[in-house]
Amino acid sequence: MSGPAPASPFSEDEKQAVYRAIHTRRDVRSNFLPDPIADDVLRRLLLAAHHAPSVGFMQPWNFIVIRSPAVKIQIKAAFQRANDEAAQMFPERQRKLYSALKLEGITETPINLCITCDRQRGGPVVLGRTQNMDMDLYSTVCAVQNLWLAARAEGIGVGWVSIFHDDDLRRILNLPDQVTPVAYLCLGHVDKLWSQPELQAKGWRSRLPLDDLVFADGWGQTPDTCPAET
Numbered sequence: 001m002s003g004p005a006p007a008s009p010f011s012e013d014e015k016q017a018v019y020r021a022i023h024t025r026r027d028v029r030s031n032f033l034p035d036p037i038a039d040d041v042l043r044r045l046l047l048a049a050h051h052a053p054s055v056g057f058m059q060p061w062n063f064i065v066i067r068s069p070a071v072k073i074q075i076k077a078a079f080q081r082a083n084d085e086a087a088q089m090f091p092e093r094q095r096k097l098y099s100a101l102k103l104e105g106i107t108e109t110p111i112n113l114c115i116t117c118d119r120q121r122g123g124p125v126v127l128g129r130t131q132n133m134d135m136d137l138y139s140t141v142c143a144v145q146n147l148w149l150a151a152r153a154e155g156i157g158v159g160w161v162s163i164f165h166d167d168d169l170r171r172i173l174n175l176p177d178q179v180t181p182v183a184y185l186c187l188g189h190v191d192k193l194w195s196q197p198e199l200q201a202k203g204w205r206s207r208l209p210l211d212d213l214v215f216a217d218g219w220g221q222t223p224d225t226c227p228a229e230t
């Protein structure tokens with residue numbers, strides 16, 4: 001067993017590249033290019049996801065790569081049913097705007113990707129999950145974020161679609177009982193991105209001020225010095 005190697009520092013350009021990926025990543029639902037995603041690019045994205053942290057190194061994820069138009073059509077129908085229900089849940093004043101939003105890119109992207117969490121992968125007792133069983137789900141979300149950032153660097157737009165009944169995803173994708181669908185993602189090349197979240201650009205909701213969200217030493221306590229807002 002070898003010990004830790006020196007943590008090689010990032011160059012200024014490397015640092016800027018990481019922050020650029022973080023700050024310019026977008027949830028993308030439209031304006032996908034028709035170009036296919038090359039196998040080596042997809043492989044790099046999946047490898048980035050697979051290098052996410054996970055509770056007890058459980059690695060609870062699987063990646064279901066969906067290219068079949070027939071499967072996508074079933075998924076789109078499941079979205080449509082759930083979205084029609086969702087529209088009715090918003091108050092009248094928001095319903096019109098909600099219905100005008102484009103909230104998925106299922107059939108217009110070359111690849112859909114369902115990232116799942118196998119809740120039994122590590123056996124009944126997993127280091128770090130002993131009191132908090134949902135840590136495997138949180139780990140899977142880390143994999144999603146890794147992939148989302150890597151995709152930004154590769155020029156691939158990613159849209160997360162969550163307007164489904166899980167049972168529909170389970171049935172269409174033949175998921176075993178112990179496997180939870182965590183993220184349904186639509187992936188395609190893009191050459192244009194919103195410079196702010198699309199929901200903000202369209203007047204749905206704005207980014208909260210960071211300073212309102214930072215507490216010191218306990219809930220609700222404002223720090224003496226706040227980090228500067230970006």
Ligand SMILES: Cc1cc2c(cc1C)N(C[C@H](O)[C@H](O)[C@H](O)COP(=O)(O)O)c1[nH]c(=O)[nH]c(=O)c1N2
Nearest residue numbers: 025026027029102103104160161162163197198199
């Ligand atoms: C868990 C989860 C689930 C969803 C989303 C995100 C996440 C994290 N988002 C995308 C969401 O609207 C978007 O992230 C925010 O509006 C912020 O925009 P940017 O991601 O910064 O572009 C999303 N968007 C959408 O159009 N349809 C959807 O069903 C969902 N579902």
